Amino acid sequence: MTLTISIITVCRNSETTIRDTINSVLSQDYSEIEYIIVDGGSTDATLDIIREYGDEISLVISERDDGIYDGMNKGIRASSGDLIGFLNSDDFYASSSVLKIVVQAFKNLSLMACYADLCYVDAQDTSKIVRYWKSSQFVPGVFLDGWCPPHPTFFVRREVYQKYGNFDLGFRIAADVELMIRFLEHFSIPVVYIPKIFVLMRMGGETNKNLKNIFWQNIEIWNALKQHDLSPSFFRFALGKLLSRSKQFVSRPRI
Secondary structure: OOOOEEEEEEEOOOOOOHHHHHHHHHOOOOOOEEEEEEEOOOOOOHHHHHHOOHHHOOEEEEOOOOOHHHHHHHHHHHOOOOEEEEOOOOEEEOOOOHHHHHHHHOOOOOOOEEEEEEEEEOOOOOOOEEEEEOOOOOOOOHHHHOOOOOHHHOEEEHHHHHHHOOOOOOOOOOHHHHHHHHHHHHOOOOEEEEEEEEEEEEOOOOOOOOHHHHHHHHHHHHHHHHHOOOOOOHHHHHHHHHHHHHHHHHOOOOO
16 A cells, blocks of 8 residues: 655745755655645745745645644644655755655554654754754653654654644644654554654754743643653753753764
């Protein structure tokens, strides 16, 4: 059976980066892709760039939204693929074989989700790696250590969203982390870690652009842990975060 994979990009005023994102999706060597772009009402040239690609993009939605996670939920509702993944408008895939690798993993019919590694790159020189987010296999309770998979590398079967829900808009800056806690910790869906770099992310994204956002993201993650009946320890969570973040700046991938 051939699996269709829906890739959803949410954007707003992304004229400087959206072309790289689109090209990285369209250059994948897997053909059964439904590509959906959800634009939050851009006022720059973003939509003009998107229109250049014509029917190579399956669907474009452009309207005001209630933030990035509202846009992601719109994309989920509009999609029809067997698998769903997200690629932010300043990110791009590390190679043309990423989606083929994802689909290959899902040939295991019991698998409900997968994720991989991510590299943060310099916003101007994308060949320069700034941070290497090397993940690891999920173990129940590991979110209490500040662990989390890189969300742009997280692919899930459609039926998981249908059964367990979309992004919770009550979380303004960490709804992606809450969703992964819900799927992996609370509902224990079968998941596998693929030790490959899937995504390159430009530095300067919304969550990590300043200390205030980082602070509030961690507050929301703490609340998500408690919401899903986990009992976070401040020392354990803070130490885990510190160690994992520090390692990301020191370690480098083998190319």
